[in-house]
Amino acid sequence: MEDLKKFIRDVPDFPKEGILFKDITPLLQDPVAYQTTIDYMAYRYMKEKIDIVIGVEARGFIMASTLAYKLNAGFVLVRKPGKLPYKTHKATYSLEYGTDSLEIHQDAIKPGQRVLVVDDVLATGGTADAVVNLVNILGGEIVECSFLMELDFLNGKEKLKGVPIHSILHY
Amino acid sequence: MEDLKKFIRDVPDFPKEGILFKDITPLLQDPVAYQTTIDYMAYRYMKEKIDIVIGVEARGFIMASTLAYKLNAGFVLVRKPGKLPYKTHKATYSLEYGTDSLEIHQDAIKPGQRVLVVDDVLATGGTADAVVNLVNILGGEIVECSFLMELDFLNGKEKLKGVPIHSILHY
Numbered sequence: 148m149e150d151l152k153k154f155i156r157d158v159p160d161f162p163k164e165g166i167l168f169k170d171i172t173p174l175l176q177d178p179v180a181y182q183t184t185i186d187y188m189a190y191r192y193m194k195e196k197i198d199i200v201i202g203v204e205a206r207g208f209i210m211a212s213t214l215a216y217k218l219n220a221g222f223v224l225v226r227k228p229g230k231l232p233y234k235t236h237k238a239t240y241s242l243e244y245g246t247d248s249l250e251i252h253q254d255a256i257k258p259g260q261r262v263l264v265v266d267d268v269l270a271t272g273g274t275a276d277a278v279v280n281l282v283n284i285l286g287g288e289i290v291e292c293s294f295l296m297e298l299d300f301l302n303g304k305e306k307l308k309g310v311p312i313h314s315i316l317h318y
Numbered sequence: 319m320e321d322l323k324k325f326i327r328d329v330p331d332f333p334k335e336g337i338l339f340k341d342i343t344p345l346l347q348d349p350v351a352y353q354t355t356i357d358y359m360a361y362r363y364m365k366e367k368i369d370i371v372i373g374v375e376a377r378g379f380i381m382a383s384t385l386a387y388k389l390n391a392g393f394v395l396v397r398k399p400g401k402l403p404y405k406t407h408k409a410t411y412s413l414e415y416g417t418d419s420l421e422i423h424q425d426a427i428k429p430g431q432r433v434l435v436v437d438d439v440l441a442t443g444g445t446a447d448a449v450v451n452l453v454n455i456l457g458g459e460i461v462e463c464s465f466l467m468e469l470d471f472l473n474g475k476e477k478l479k480g481v482p483i484h485s486i487l488h489y
């Protein structure tokens with residue numbers, strides 16, 4: 148699947164100077180590349196009886212919701228504080244400077260449900276770690292955290308120790 | 319499809335007092351309801367040769383990206399200002415008080431491509447109108463704006479005059 152990399156565009160100095168941003172919009176807007184990506188990500192879990200796929204606001208909703216459809220699973224949203232309308236649980240995680248939080252609906256996962264966490268990029272692992280905490284609060288069972296790409300030099304894997312992780316592409 | 323309404327939860331006073339929010343998260347997290355919704359929305363366009371499906375940040379990404387997959391189309395993101403990394407076009411639309419803007423990548427749509435705009439709710443139509451403007455700037459052809467539900471009393475249809483609209487559920 149290495150040739151999917153040709154659909155990922157480098158944008159220098161985004162979101163701030165010195166950062167080389169990996170832009171996946173060319174992949175998403177190419178029908179064959181997008182379909183291939185989803186099918187390939189799904190293949191690994193087709194026999195895993197996934198109950199719930201979780202996606203994180205905002206870009207994370209894209210591949211996660213599509214995988215939920217493909218895997219005959221439900222789709223659950225994890226959002227920034229104040230965005231979910233019903234009763235929520237919250238998890239806080241650290242950023243370079245300060246902290247941020249994510250929320251999940253209290254009725255989003257039933258105890259024992261098998262959960263797949265999907266996002267486009269694994270960077271420092273802060274977001275994914277917060278999602279894992281939210282799933283644990285609700286008693287869900289994490290099958291794996293699945294990423295399109297992993298930025299190896301940021302060492303997110305270290306933060307997610309003990310959680311199964313899979314990434315299709317590595318940078 | 320009226321019975322999909324039983325998966326849509328009324329949340330009073332969200333996001334502010336006096337508003338009865340239609341919460342679609344119970345629908346998304348039910349595998350059968352979610353799959354039925356996507357398949358039913360897609361059915362109308364299966365023979366329409368859709369090139370691109372557009373979704374609007376953030377909740378709009380969910381059904382739009384899944385429909386893109388189902389329709390063998392590409393998926394294009396419309397986002398809030400400053401969120402898209404590459405060169406963009408911008409459209410401004412009015413809110414109750416003041417204005418807001420949305421952006422699209424300049425290379426997101428090729429002239430003549432057939433575009434489906436998908437969102438979960440048609441309310442006042444401000445967002446959808448801005449998306450239609452962005453598609454027009456890029457020379458795309460709007461096949462239809464497709465919504466899961468339409469809040470008829472907000473009269474969004476009036477704002478989108480001349481644009482084909484379809485909604486599965488009405489409130």
